[in-house]
Amino acid sequence: MIDEDVMFNLLGNETRRMILKMLSLGPCYTTEIAEKLNIGQKAINEHMRLLQEAGIVDLYVQKQSRGSPRKYFKINKRIRLEFAMGPYSYTTVSNDALDADISELPDEFPEFKEIMKEVNKARKIKEISMLSKTLGNLRIEHERLTKAKEYVESMIGHVKLQCINVCDEMGLDDSEKRLVLELIGAGGKLSIGDLSDRLKVDENEITDSLKKLKVKGIIKS
């Protein structure tokens, strides 16, 4: 599993983003990358080292019909990184995977039955124009899901705002409010240690605030 922080740090550099974009169109060798991006080989080598260390890029050597063998780089898995933030929310999701087996549809997505059939047919098709059409349909579905997520995030925003309003009406102070938000944001499954870590407040203070919130009837133990 790719570490989220490592991924954010890697993507924080524009050259690395350009390198990854290039590699996403197929394997490349160092000189090729250096020339196309107009950046010195030494700098490219350093970026490639970091990408390899993170485990997202592989190196392999390929013999050439003429001249010495070349070192090629390629992206070795699918990686997703999602960041969503608002006045009262902050979530990140990261995962990496090989392409999933799509021949059996998970029960939770009955809506994909038709497109899955189309995709499984497409995998035997030899015509680029047909494949391109299927990709277009997948892209439409992908955009719909993105919008759906935004809609759900908006709903989360509205409910959280209501939580803040309730906290304000009950006269909670800032640190109590943050504690309540953190607790409900995580579905209440946090230890005192977790809370101390996330809120950067020491454990005794957390314990005190939790006691007060219990007295006020806002949380149960």
Add this chain to the structure above:
Amino acid sequence: MIDEDVMFNLLGNETRRMILKMLSLGPCYTTEIAEKLNIGQKAINEHMRLLQEAGIVDLYVQKQSRGSPRKYFKINKRIRLEFAMGPYSYTTVSNDALDADISELPDEFPEFKEIMKEVNKARKIKEISMLSKTLGNLRIEHERLTKAKEYVESMIGHVKLQCINVCDEMGLDDSEKRLVLELIGAGGKLSIGDLSDRLKVDENEITDSLKKLKVKGIIKS
């Protein structure tokens, strides 16, 4: 609209990620941030300047019952950044928005009818435990959508792989293959200028390759 590159650059720094996480639990003032993160005020000020410049953090001054007024920072909108990459794909999505009006359900999401009703009820509820339950349901829906997107991305991966196979069978070279992938990835809506820009290849070369692909019957004009 937030610039994607700006967003990646901002999130590439761990301290800035920690600052945003803190602000997502409510407004904070500089000394508070500096103390909790154990980082000098000067460094914090520089980070805050960048976040303000990018337009994702606002500054406001609040009078204190004792002492001089304090400068508070707060996150001013919802921001999403998505990154998905694979051996033959690279996509990023970024957007920012205020919370959408959720009282009217868009036609494309009939599946949200029940949860929307629950959310609209929740917005009048004064009990944290009830709000927390609704948030839990929204979180489940959110996770389902994330998985759905991964599934669709897997399907895209399989279809793209088939495209590569077809290109290989037709004996296309690397640069022709990249051109085909870029074209089908974008749904064919790219000008020669766009292609030259994305593939870092000059326009004449692109024009030549497109001609060859036309002769081979892979693309139409």
